[in-house]
Structure formats: C-alpha cells, structure tokens
Amino acid sequence: MSKIINGKEIAQSVKDNLKEKVLQFEKDYGRKITLAVILVGENPASQVYVKNKITATEYVGMKSLSFRLPENATEREVSDLVTSLGADDNVDGILVQLPLPKHLDENKILALIPASKDVDGFLAENVGNLLLGLPTTVACTPFGVLQMLKYEGIELTGKNAVVIGRSNIVGKPMAMLLLKENCTVTICHSKTVNLKGVCKNADILVAAIGKPKFVTADMVKEGAVVIDVGINRTENGLVGDVDFEAVKEIASYISPVPGGVGPMTIAMLLENTYICATKRENK
Ligand SMILES: NC(=O)c1ccc[n+]([C@@H]2O[C@H](COP(=O)([O-])OP(=O)(O)OC[C@H]3O[C@@H](n4cnc5c(N)ncnc54)[C@H](OP(=O)(O)O)[C@@H]3O)[C@@H](O)[C@H]2O)c1
Secondary structure (H helix, E strand, O other): OOEEOOHHHHHHHHHHHHHHHHHHHHHHHOOOOEEEEEEEOOOHHHHHHHHHHHHHHHHOOOEEEEEEEOOOOOHHHHHHHHHHHHHOOOOOEEEEOOOOOOOOOHHHHHOOOOHHHEOOOOOHHHHHHHHHOOOOOOOHHHHHHHHHHHHOOOOOOOOEEEEEOOOOOOHHHHHHHHHHOOOEEEEEOOOOOOHHHHHHOOOEEEEOOOOOOOEOHHHOOOOOEEEEOOOEEEOOEEEOOEOHHHHOOOOOEEOOOOOOHHHHHHHHHHHHHHHHHHHHHOO
C-alpha cells in the first residue's frame, strides 16, 4: 500500500513560503512582483487554468496583469502585446496560455518573450541552460514533480528513473531534472519497444502520456515511486495516466489525479516568477 503524495498540501506549503519571500522582495525593492498572463480565445480549459493562475498569483502577494484577446486576434496583435510586455520594466514574467488558436504561430509568439521573463521555462535559451546544468527557469510541471519528490524525502541518486513521454514541456525537461539528481534516466515514447519491461525496472516512474489509466499494475515494480502527470477528461471525471487503484497497492509512493501534480504546476509558476523578478533586480 502506497503513501499518497498530497500535491495540494505540498503546493500550499510552496505558496506559503513564497508569500514571505514576495513580501521581503517588496520591502527590498519597493515594488510588487508582476506576472502578465495572456489568454487568446475562449478555450474553456484554458479559461479555468488562467483563472486559477491569477488567483494563486494574488494569493502570494504578486500583482497579476490579465490580457484577454478574442479568438480571431491577429498574430500582429498578439505579438505586439508580448513585445510591449517584454519591454515593460514593471513586468517580471509573461505567460502566454497555450494552446493558442490554430491560425497563430505558437513558436513565433513565444520566442518574443525575453528569456529573463520566461516563467514557463519554454524558451530555447532556458531549455539549453537546463541541459547545460546552468541556473534557469524550468518548465513548471516537471519542476513541480521534482519538488514533490524532494518534499517526500525520496532518495534519487543512483535510482532508475523512467519517464514515459518526450514532450518539450513535460517529458524532456523531467528527464533532464532527474539526470541532474543523479538518476539513471530512460525516456520512453510511442515507439518504445517492450515498454512494460522498461517500466518494470523503474524505481521512479513518471507518466506523462495523456492516455487514461495507461500505466497498469503489471508495469510497476514493487515499491516503485509513481508520479502521474496525466490529466484526462473522461465521462467519469478527471483521470490520470496511471491506473491509480491497482497501482497504489504496489507502489511505495503514488501521486493522485486530481490533487497531485496539477496544483504543483501553478505553485512552480509562481516560484519561477519570483526567480525571474529576483534575477532582474540583481543583474
Ligand atoms: N498536471 C499538469 O499540470 C500537467 C501539465 C502538462 C501536461 N499535463 C498532462 O500530461 C499529459 C502529457 O502531456 P504532454 O503535453 O507531455 O503530452 P504530449 O505532448 O501529447 O506527449 C505525450 C507523450 O506520450 C507519448 N505516448 C503516447 N502514446 C504512447 C504510448 N502508447 N506508449 C508510450 N508513450 C506514448 C508520446 O510519444 P511520441 O512522442 O512518440 O508521440 C509523447 O511523447 C497529458 O495528459 C496532459 O494533459 C499535465
């Protein structure tokens, strides 16, 4: 029977800790840390994410600037907004909520965010820094997973870590972070041969696939730590990538969905905003 990793509780402790640091920042530099959030269009999930991000930003005492553009906004309109926020000295972080409507070139728009304000850690410069082991902002979801593992005091050095998924925002940065923590890391994807065998060898198993209950009990080693990044909306509600009920009988630790990685992602967005603000003041 596993210990259930309570992401909500860990995220709360990250935010409460941040509250104090944000207050100190305000005393030291005489201004509020400011995060700008841009939402283009009416995607219902994105609207909920943005609302939650704004609430959390204000909870820790940061200022939030919210920009909503219509679904049919032109690339020029979105680009001009990002560029002007990039040049605004009062703005510490810029978040463009993804996905953008199909007619907009996501990569082109994101590339307009200065690396120093890239709170999502998506830009090539920050991804490159992560690869080189240099200080940087790391994509919020894998950054959150690492904090969960550390909060639980899980030993990482020398462990076999398997990450299922190789996306730029979760799988790849997750693998880099685990490598930095001295894990022996394997990245799996849709073309991996003998996925079950590879997973069965994992001490730490991170699932970031986007397929409900994909990781079954027979893929998990007795005593493994299982982190479920997946968010799948099914007719039975929100479900992760791991068959939670069966796998929790085998794993030593497991993160649930909801209440696991999700809340950590928002907490780490705020941590990244704090890191960006502090770096900008000390450059
Ligand atoms: N909790 C959070 O805050 C948070 C944040 C971000 C994402 N998510 C969730 O995490 C999940 C993954 O997100 P993502 O953006 O990384 O997704 P993504 O870009 O769609 O990537 C999915 C990855 O899973 C791999 N995959 C798909 N089918 C597979 C299979 N049968 N066997 C092995 N690998 C397979 C894909 O392999 P290929 O590369 O070969 O196609 C790909 O690398 C989604 O459910 C998403 O909603 C949650």
